[in-house]
Amino acid sequence: MFKKVLIANRGEIALRVQRACKELGIATVAVHSTADTDAMHVRLADESVCIGPPAAAASYLNIPSIVAACEITGADAVHPGYGFLSENARFAEILEAHGITFIGPTAEQIRIMGDKIEAKRTAKALGLPVVPGSDGAVRTAEEVMTEADRIGYPVLIKASAGGGGRGMVIARSREEAVSAARRARAEAKAAFGNDEVYLERFLGAPRHIEIQIMGDGRGKAIVLGERDCSLQRRHQKVWEEARSPALNEEQRRSIYATCAEAMQKLAYRGAGTIEFLYEDGEFYFIEMNTRLQVEHPVTEMITGIDLVHAQIRVASGRPIGLAQDDIRFSGHAIECRLNAEHPRTFVPSPGTITHYHPPGGLGVRVDSAVYQGYRIPPHYDSLIGKLIVHGNTRVECLMRLRRALDEFVVDGIHSTLPLFRELIHHPDIANGAYDIHWLEAFLARGKV
Structure with a gap:
């Protein structure tokens, strides 16, 4: 087992990893920018190192500074959390070259799944069902029109690099295809420095279903259930559930077996999430995230398995310690991502939290690194924290979530709490009757 882990992240995920390390008896090192000197993960770490000014490019994305922090403190492993350098x-290669373990997949696995075109080719070869689309990048107007005609309209033009909905444009006719591809390329170039795009069939009303896997890097992989992440705004997840209200046990068994077999063939190492669009009883691979997900707590709540503990064990060379038959699912869990944003305009709302009272009680978990008097800086994402609620049934979970939302107090800034208080009373949410377009249509009607 590792003696000291450096956590190359900030906010709630840095604190989440820190807690897991302490439970395993591992010393922790927090890195931070000058904007995060008073952050909770810095206060609670065994050691801390300032790695640069507020801008992420000069601090949390500064690889030489992070490697230097490892050498100064004697950290023998790095946990990257999510975002920043996690993929x-x-x-990963640089750390390994310095004799420091990267708590995650191999560099080659990250590279394969980080390129959406290569990821789709690999997924297809591994036996995962994929969305019909172009075999690779499309570069000319003629190629765009030819492939779009073959796939059928509407078609989605997507950047091969990056994520978060950037570089994605819908074309609903042949006339729109070329201009849509031009827009997608421009967005992709601006966001990721890579203007390569490819085409996929646009699904009209799918759900977003993701499968949590854990591999030991030696050919064993297990599935820890699915999450439904269909409530999204601009392709950003807002509300996640485990398990999905849209699937039955036969569908679960089938997609679990397919994913486990694929990851065994890949000899995948560590935690990963295989993401699908699901429509009319069919799954379609869209991407794989080679890291811990923001929404991993809902999986922990229904399985009782600490995913960060598992990541650390596997990275240290130990077996997963679980067989597929050992996994038992209990009840239902929902996570709400609470952001420092205006609930109608979604404009970021940095500033000082004047009053803060998280909810509690049976089945209620809050993953957050904020506190009363904490100043949310304007330099990073707007996540305040995550409210995760568990119940024996989905109905009980929804009732508990309603109570927890009523208890939650965050004053001094705008937050998305009013959005969730509105959603929890909507009959479509109660019935689980929503797809990836539902939330944007709801917001367009002027709700919240």
Whole structure:
């Protein structure tokens, strides 16, 4: 087992990893920018190192500074959390070259799944069902029109690099295809420095279903259930559930077996999430995230398995310690991502939290690194924290979530709490009758 882990992240995920390390008897190192000097993960770490000014490029994305922090403190492993360098293959390679373990997949696995075109080719070869689309990148107007005609309209033009909905444009006719591809390329170039795009069939009303897997890097992989992440705004997840209200046990068994077999063939190492669109009883692979997900707590709540503990064990060379038959699912869990944003305009709302009271009670978990008097900086994402609620049934979970939302107090800034208080009373939410377009249509009607 590792003696000291450096956590190359900030906010709630840095604190989440820190807690897991302490439970395993591992010393922790927090890195931070000058904007995060008073952050909770810095206060609670065994050691801390300032790695640069507020801008992420000069601090949390500064690989030389992070490697230097490892050498100064004697950290023998790095946990990257999510975001920042968590899916940076070069970072993983550099750490390994310095004799420091990257708590995550191999650099090659990160590289394969980080390129959406290569990821789709690999998924297809591994036996995962994929969305019909182009075999690779499309580069000319003629190629765009030819492939769009073959796939059928509407068609989605997507950037091969990056994520978060950037570089994604819908074309509903042949006339729109070329201009849509031009827009997608421009967005992709601006966001990721890579203007390569490809085409996929646009599904009209799918759900977003993701499968949590854990591999030991030696050919064993297990599935820890699915999450439904269909409530999204601009392709960003807002509300996640485990398990999905849309699937039955036969569908679960089938997709679990397919994913486990694929990851065994890949000899995948660590935690990963295989993401699908699901429509009319069919799954379609869209991407794989080679890291811990923001929404991992809902999986922990229904399985009782600490995913960060599992990541650390596997990275240290130990077996997963679980067989597929050992996994038992209990009840239902929902996570709400609470952001420092205006609940109608979604404009970020940095500033000082004047009053803060998280909810509690049976089945209620809050993953957050904020506190009363904490100043949310304007330099990073707007996540305040995550409210995760568990119940024996989905109905009980929804009732408990309603109570927890009523208890939650965050004053001094705008937050998305009013959005969730509105959603929890909507009959479509109660019935689980929503798809990936539902939330944007709801917001367009002027709700909240």
